[in-house]
Amino acid sequence: MNILVTGGTGYIGSHACVALLEAGHDLIVVDNLYNSKIDTLEKMMRLTNKEITFYQVDLTNELAVDKIFSIHSIDGVIHFAGMKAVGESVEVPLTYYYNNIVSTMVLVKACLKYNVYRFVFSSSATVYGDNTVPFVETMDLLPTTNPYGETKAMSERILIDIAKANPTFSVSLLRYFNPVGAHESGLLGERPNGTLNNLMPYVTQAAKGVIKKLKVFGSDYPTVDGTGVRDYIHVMDLAGGHVAALNNIKKGVQIYNLGTGKGTSVLELIHAFEKENGIEVPFEFVNRRPGDIAICYADVSKANKELNWTAKRDIFAMCRDTWRFEQNLVK
Ligand code: NAD
Numbered sequence: 001m002n003i004l005v006t007g008g009t010g011y012i013g014s015h016a017c018v019a020l021l022e023a024g025h026d027l028i029v030v031d032n033l034y035n036s037k038i039d040t041l042e043k044m045m046r047l048t049n050k051e052i053t054f055y056q057v058d059l060t061n062e063l064a065v066d067k068i069f070s071i072h073s074i075d076g077v078i079h080f081a082g083m084k085a086v087g088e089s090v091e092v093p094l095t096y097y098y099n100n101i102v103s104t105m106v107l108v109k110a111c112l113k114y115n116v117y118r119f120v121f122s123s124s125a126t127v128y129g130d131n132t133v134p135f136v137e138t139m140d141l142l143p144t145t146n147p148y149g150e151t152k153a154m155s156e157r158i159l160i161d162i163a164k165a166n167p168t169f170s171v172s173l174l175r176y177f178n179p180v181g182a183h184e185s186g187l188l189g190e191r192p193n194g195t196l197n198n199l200m201p202y203v204t205q206a207a208k209g210v211i212k213k214l215k216v217f218g219s220d221y222p223t224v225d226g227t228g229v230r231d232y233i234h235v236m237d238l239a240g241g242h243v244a245a246l247n248n249i250k251k252g253v254q255i256y257n258l259g260t261g262k263g264t265s266v267l268e269l270i271h272a273f274e275k276e277n278g279i280e281v282p283f284e285f286v287n288r289r290p291g292d293i294a295i296c297y298a299d300v301s302k303a304n305k306e307l308n309w310t311a312k313r314d315i316f317a318m319c320r321d322t323w324r325f326e327q328n329l330v331k
C-alpha cells in the first residue's frame with residue numbers, strides 16, 4: 001500500500017517506517033522537523049534499501065497537506081506527528097492544543113476529500129488517567145493531568161465521531177505504553193531536539209556522565225520497591241504493532257493497547273541497564289513528580305488476539321539497544 005506517515009522522522013515514526021518498508025509498503029513521509037533531523041530519512045533508506053518520498057511540511061498548513069493528497073494516490077495514513085512533552089504542554093497549552101488537534105483535523109479532512117479510509121492514530125496510555133491496572137480498552141477514560149494528554153483524549157473523540165458519521169472510515173487508535181530502545185543496527189534511536197522528558201534518556205545521560213545523577217521521582221509509591229512502575233515496550237515491537245494494525249484495520253473504530261503487559265519499576269530498569277551494559281547509573285531519590293501515577297501497565301490481550309501481535313523483546317534488549325545507539329552517537 002501507499003502509506004502517508006506523519007512524524008515519520010521522529011522517534012517512533014522512524015522505527016515504524018523501517019518496519020513498514022520491510023513489510024513491502026511504499027511511504028510518503030511528512031514532517032516539519034520540529035523535533036527530528038533530516039538525516040534520519042537517509043538512515044531509514046539505507047537500512048531498508050528502499051526509497052521514501054519526503055515533504056517538510058507543517059500539518060497545520062491545510063493547503064500544503066491538500067496538495068500532497070492531490071499528488072499521491074494514498075491508501076492509508078499513520079499519524080505520529082505531534083508535540084509530546086508533558087511539562088511543556090502545561091506551560092504552553094495553546095501551542096499543544098493547536099498543533100496536535102489542528103494537525104489531526106487537517107489530515108482527516110484531506111482523507112475524506114480524497115477517499116482515504118484507513119487511519120491509524122498514535123494515542124497514549126495517558127488517556128486512562130489513574131485507573132486501576134491493568135488498563136483495558138473498555139475502561140472509561142479518566143481526566144489526564146496535562147494538556148498533552150487532553151490532546152490525545154480529544155483526538156480520539158474527534159476520530160470516533162468522524163468514523164460514526166462516515167461508515168466507510170476505518171480508524172485504529174493505538175494507545176502506546178512507554179516506548180524505549182532503538183533499532184538493533186544502532187543507526188536509529190531517540191534524538192529529541194529540546195529538553196529531555198522521559199526516564200530512559202536520563203538513564204543514558206547519567207551513565208555517560210552528562211548529568212551527575214539520575215533523579216528518581218519518588219520512593220514511597222505503593223509498588224514493589226517504592227518507585228513508579230511502567231510498561232516499557234521496545235520501539236521495534238511497537239513499530240511492528242503498526243504494521244499489524246494496518247493489515248487488520250476494520251470499518252469503524254478499533255482501540256488497541258500496545259504494551260508488554262508487564263510492569264517494571266524505575267529501580268528495576270536502572271539495575272537492568274547496569275547489568276546488561278556493564279556500566280553504573282548514578283542516581284538519587286527526589287520528591288515525586290507532580291501528575292505522575294504510581295503504576296501503569298497494559299492488558300494486551302486484545303492486540304494479541306485481533307492483531308496477532310505480541311511484544312517480544314524484554315527489558316534487557318531495550319537497555320542494550322538504547323545504549324548501543326547512544327554509543328554510536330558519540331563515535
Ligand atoms: P517525536 O517528537 O520523536 O516525533 C514526532 C514527530 O512529529 C517529530 O519528528 C516532529 O518534528 C513531528 N511534528 C510535530 N508536529 C508536527 C506538525 N505540526 N507538522 C509536521 N510534523 C510535526 O515523538 P515520538 O516519541 O516519535 O511520538 C510519536 C507519537 O506518539 C506522538 O503523537 C506522541 O504523542 C505519541 N506517543 C509517544 C509516546 C512516547 O513516550 N514517545 C508515548 C505515547 C504516545
Ligand code: UFG
Nearest residue numbers: 124125126177178197198199202215216217228229266292
Ligand atoms: N522518572 C524518574 N526520573 C526521571 C524521569 C522519569 O524517576 O528523570 C520516572 C517517572 O516518575 C515514572 C517513570 O520514570 O515513574 C516513567 O516516566 P516517563 O517520564 O519516562 O514516562 P511517563 O509514564 O510519565 O509518560 C510517558 C510519556 C507520555 C505517555 C505515557 C504513556 O512521556 O507521553 O508515557 O504511558 F503518555
